[in-house]
Amino acid sequence: xxxxxxxxxxxxxxxxxxxxxxxxxxxxxxxxxxxxxxxxxxxxxxxxxxxxxxxxxxxxxxxxxxxxxxxxxxxxxxxxxxxxxxxxxxxxxxxxxxxxxxxxxxxxxxxxxxxxxxxxxxxxxxxxxxxxxxxxxxxxxxxxxxxxxxxxxxxxxxxxxxxxxxxxxxxxxxxxxxxxxxxxxxxxxxxxxxxxxxxxxxxxxxxxxxxxxxxxxxxxxxxxxxxxxxxxxxxxxxxxxxxxxxxxxxxxxxxxxxxxxxxxxxxxxxxxxxxxxxxxxxxxxxxxxxxxxxxxxxxxxxxxxxxxxxxxxxxxxxxxxxx
Amino acid sequence: xxxxxxxxxxxxxxxxxxxxxxxxxxxxxxxxxxxxxxxxxxxxxxxxxxxxxxxxxxxxxxxxxxxxxxxxxxxxxxxxxxxxxxxxxxxxxxxxxxxxxxxxxxxxxxxxxxxxxxxxxxxxxxxxxxxxxxxxxxxxxxxxxxxxxxxxxxxxxxxxxxxxxxxxxxxxxxxxxxxxxxxxxxxxxxxxxxxxxxxxxxxxxxxxxxxxxxxxxxxxxxxxxxxxxxxxxxxxxxxxxxxxxxxxx
Numbered sequence: 001x002x003x004x005x006x007x008x009x010x011x012x013x014x015x016x017x018x019x020x021x022x023x024x025x026x027x028x029x030x031x032x033x034x035x036x037x038x039x040x041x042x043x044x045x046x047x048x049x050x051x052x053x054x055x056x057x058x059x060x061x062x063x064x065x066x067x068x069x070x071x072x073x074x075x076x077x078x079x080x081x082x083x084x085x086x087x088x089x090x091x092x093x094x095x096x097x098x099x100x101x102x103x104x105x106x107x108x109x110x111x112x113x114x115x116x117x118x119x120x121x122x123x124x125x126x127x128x129x130x131x132x133x134x135x136x137x138x139x140x141x142x143x144x145x146x147x148x149x150x151x152x153x154x155x156x157x158x159x160x161x162x163x164x165x166x167x168x169x170x171x172x173x174x175x176x177x178x179x180x181x182x183x184x185x186x187x188x189x190x191x192x193x194x195x196x197x198x199x200x201x202x203x204x205x206x207x208x209x210x211x212x213x214x215x216x217x218x219x220x221x222x223x224x225x226x227x228x229x230x231x232x233x234x235x236x237x238x239x240x241x242x243x244x245x246x247x248x249x250x251x252x253x254x255x256x257x258x259x260x261x262x263x264x265x266x267x268x269x270x271x272x273x274x275x276x277x278x279x280x281x282x283x284x285x286x287x288x289x290x291x292x293x294x295x296x297x298x299x300x301x302x303x304x305x306x307x308x309x310x311x312x313x314x315x316x317x318x319x320x321x322x323x
Numbered sequence: 324x325x326x327x328x329x330x331x332x333x334x335x336x337x338x339x340x341x342x343x344x345x346x347x348x349x350x351x352x353x354x355x356x357x358x359x360x361x362x363x364x365x366x367x368x369x370x371x372x373x374x375x376x377x378x379x380x381x382x383x384x385x386x387x388x389x390x391x392x393x394x395x396x397x398x399x400x401x402x403x404x405x406x407x408x409x410x411x412x413x414x415x416x417x418x419x420x421x422x423x424x425x426x427x428x429x430x431x432x433x434x435x436x437x438x439x440x441x442x443x444x445x446x447x448x449x450x451x452x453x454x455x456x457x458x459x460x461x462x463x464x465x466x467x468x469x470x471x472x473x474x475x476x477x478x479x480x481x482x483x484x485x486x487x488x489x490x491x492x493x494x495x496x497x498x499x500x501x502x503x504x505x506x507x508x509x510x511x512x513x514x515x516x517x518x519x520x521x522x523x524x525x526x527x528x529x530x531x532x533x534x535x536x537x538x539x540x541x542x543x544x545x546x547x548x549x550x551x552x553x554x555x556x557x558x559x560x561x562x563x564x565x566x567x568x569x570x571x572x
Contacts (some may be wrong), residue, residue: 046470049470051466051469051470071472072472072473072474073472074472075469075470075471075472076471076472077472078470078472080467080470080471082463082466082467082470083463084463086463086464086466086467087464087467088464088468088481088482088486088562089464089486089560089562089563089565089566090482090485090486090560090562090563091481091560091562092562099468099471099473099481100471100472103472103473103477133561133562133565133566134562134566135562135565135566135568135569136565149471150471159470
């Protein structure tokens with residue numbers, strides 16, 4: 001869907017911002033570009049919708065070169081979300097959200113329906129917010145509108161530049177989870193810039209880790225955590241990368257891979273839903289005295305129990321497998 | 324602290340209004356505005372000339388300075404900013420009397436010279452406020468607009484100008500209010516206006532002429548000032564007013 005073909009960006013004829021970038025974002029994938037500041041991730045993102053020019057190479061968008069596309073037309077087919085202040089204070093929420101459909105000349109009825117639908121999707125009451133203005137909304141609400149605006153004309157591709165970066169941690173986590181739900185439903189092709197490894201691990205289908213304009217590793221989160229390509233990647237993802245990778249697996253993954261231990265009734269044993277992550281499971285085990293958790297599915301049927309040993313065994317296996 | 328400030332402000336306001344009322348009582352008691360009642364036709368003619376000079380020069384200045392401000396803030400022509408602002412500055416730094424004299428030199432005696440002189444004089448405040456207003460528009464906002472596929476013209480009309488409007492109107496307001504005062508000098512180059520009575524009053528030591536000319540000029544300035552305050556309220560999008568309020572609180 002988005003194919004970077006030997007993309008290079010050179011400033012002032014000698015400063016290389018991006019060097020020979022080659023990778024592909026498949027349709028329906030959420031790829032997070034990660035890296036320290038100045039690594040070129042935002043530049044690369046902005047090259048896709050031609051806010052930055054390409055010095056050498058090309059970016060193919062759905063098989064079409066962005067070089068040779070009509071800039072304005074192409075941008076209207078790409079959702080664009082930025083960190084903050086992206087909403088226009090002179091327009092009310094409906095006009096803000098519907099700016100691209102408006103440019104495309106949709107009729108009023110269609111725009112209203114779309115607005116209602118999108119606001120429900122991002123968890124805001126359409127009638128309550130329609131006539132309000134950006135400054136009357138909290139940061140989190142503004143960013144929800146920002147996401148709705150990017151989705152307005154139903155673009156197949158979205159570019160997101162640290163969309164949740166300016167929010168406080170609680171709201172951020174909340175919006176990340178909601179956005180993942182939306183993405184599950186809509187299956188957009190998304191290129192997302194972040195500097196937060198936890199955000200990337202949580203949300204990305206693949207992570208592109210950049211440094212100094214070069215690609216360090218392009219891989220699924222689990223693979224990047226379990227098998228960093230070089231020492232920079234290992235350092236960037238953190239010493240606790242094994243712990244981080246646990247949030248990528250659910251209890252069900254473990255149950256499918258290994259045989260669970262039999263349930264031993266004891267007064268202080270706890271239950272755990274199989275849809276929860278191993279990270280939750282391990283902290284539950286570490287928190288309480290009991291050394292086992294009883295695994296239940298959504299109907300409450302017990303499938304067996306897990307212990308610290310079993311989780312350890314599973315992780316070893318996964319690390320080996322992803323090599 | 325806040326309360327003492329408010330009390331002081333209230334006392335100063337009350338003193339100001341008391342002085343104003345005292346002045347008008349004194350003026351009416353001494354028949355200072357007698358010329359207005361005695362020669363209503365002349366008064367209306369002079370007032371009309373005064374307003375014509377101010378509005379014509381003001382309108383022309385808006386028509387030139389606002390597009391000029393837009394022009395120099397376009398990234399491509401940014402380099403021309405110092406030159407154009409410099410020229411407008413020149414118009415402002417020359418004393419108003421000299422500008423009038425210069426205009427008379429080219430256009431002769433009469434209303435057109437006065438209009439041109441005041442036009443030159445109004446360019447700078449409008450130009451500067453247009454530039455400041457357009458510069459103050461958040462770059463992130465323009466970036467978002469560009470990224471969503473708005474053309475440069477659409478960005479100008481839908482985003483930049485509405486967000487710069489408060490500042491632009493403030494510039495026009497300043498220019499017009501200054502102009503109303505300066506237009507009293509138009510008499511000196513034979514362009515009429517309420518300056519006729521003011522200067523007659525000065526020459527003849529006749530306070531009735533002086534007051535009948537000067538007080539309406541002041542009132543006109545106040546009226547225009549309020550009119551533009553209202554215009555600002557009516558034209559600036561509601562969302563921006565809320566934004567300003569949110570920033571101040």
